[in-house]
Amino acid sequence: MEKEGTTYKRCSCRDPNGREQGRTCPKLRRTGGGWNPTHGTWYYAIDLPHHPDGRRRYARRGGFPSQQAAQDQITHIQALLAITGEDDDAGLRRIADLITAAIRGKQSLPGVEDIRRRFHRNADLNPTMTVGQWLDQWLAGRKTIRRSTLLGYTSYVNHHLKPAIGDIRLDRLAVSHLDAMFTAIDERTSSIRAARASTDPDTRLSVRGQRITGNATKQRIRAVLRASLNTAIKRGLITHNPAAHVELASGKRPKALLWTPQREARWRKTGEIPSAVMVWTPAHIGAFLDRAATHRLYPLFRLIAYRGLRRGEACGLHWADIDFDHATIDIRWQIAQLGWATAMDRPKSDAGDRTVPLDTATIGLLHAYRAWQDSERTDYGDGWPDTDLVFTQSDGQPLHPSQVSDLFHDIASALELPPITLRDLRHGAATLALAAGADLKAVQELLGHATITLTADTYTHLLPDLASEIAENVVRLIPRRRKQDDDPDDPPATGLVAGGR
Structure with missing residues (x-):
């Protein structure tokens, strides 16, 4: 064999000893020496660049119906090898590897133009990766x-x-x-x-x-x-x-909307949910927490509702990160969920690693919860794992975030409350904080948002009833000598007309 290659015929006939005759079968040739068109199939063979260690390498393949078909394969291989110069040994070996892989895999030889483009980009010559x-x-x-x-x-x-x-x-x-x-x-x-x-x-x-x-x-x-x-x-x-x-709809965060009595009534009538982010009213939240108060995970739901912890952050809270003296918790861990699998991990961003202040009632509740968990651990025995987690399953194992969501929906459904997600309960904490007078920067730090833009995009809409209350509070904060602002029937003072001083 040589670079020009050769074509020949083979068959599967066997001699009296059972050995395949291959190219030596007498039926492959006519009496005059020409090829017998009805016996055997055509093969080709051509030398390829040697292996790096000098070992000889060649390409051989058969099963072609005509000599021309086999010769076309030789021409194809020669065109592939001609993509690189003869002095580019590394390039020649790459293409030879490609040809060998196609033959061993019983695949068609790759297209010359496709391989030419790949070769000149120094790309992978085998395009079969999915x-x-x-x-x-x-x-x-x-x-x-x-x-x-x-x-x-x-x-x-x-x-x-x-x-x-x-x-x-x-x-x-x-x-x-x-x-x-x-x-x-x-x-x-x-x-x-x-x-x-x-x-x-x-x-x-x-x-x-x-x-x-x-x-x-x-x-x-x-x-x-x-x-x-x-x-x-x-x-x-x-x-x-x-x-x-690819064209996609804007990923802008939807505005949080309150489940006002009007929206709730329409939902009960039509099933319509006006926004992807819905927030309960304080009455809804209170009803939920009253029902949840009988459950062992009540403090977890309280932290999410009042302080806006993420689900994974609440599940990953450690006792070591609660400062009872200063009434704060450090958010340093979360239980992240990947499919059904979970892993203890750091917060999702630098901003997520934060300190959250607590109210006196929540601190008292956590004190009582720790004492109750200690008794639960004692009753369970030595099998209770030493995880230092605040919230666990009844056997001390870490909570699965999805199970917490399921429990949340069970409690809310039992009360027939308008639908929100556990994440929306966190949104409610943010909106309540804004309505109570907190500025966007304070809410950003409370929730652990990476940017204040994220906070503003979500919580621009305050709870309408509490927003009105804030407006009234602003007026009451400014001391006035006269009270006519409060009496629309009392005319304004003289001199406050056009041209007056």
């Missing part, structure tokens, strides 16, 4: 980001991206694939919202624990995919980023 394989590889290389951030990325990859587009070849991913993925996400979200808004308890129960995917989450899913594909471009695996061309 989107799912690349996402796994990309996640494994993220070594410098927070664990909680990595958990979020992994959740988007495993629960949204891989199920929808993971089997698509990376270099064939198109905008149409992503449009279909986000359409399916929207359809699922609509069905969950419709079920949650139903007045039928069984219908609401059918979607309990299922999470909707709002516009902001879809923006984050696209951002993760876009970042991963940008890395793939830098490594030469692809040439363009389809995630950069």
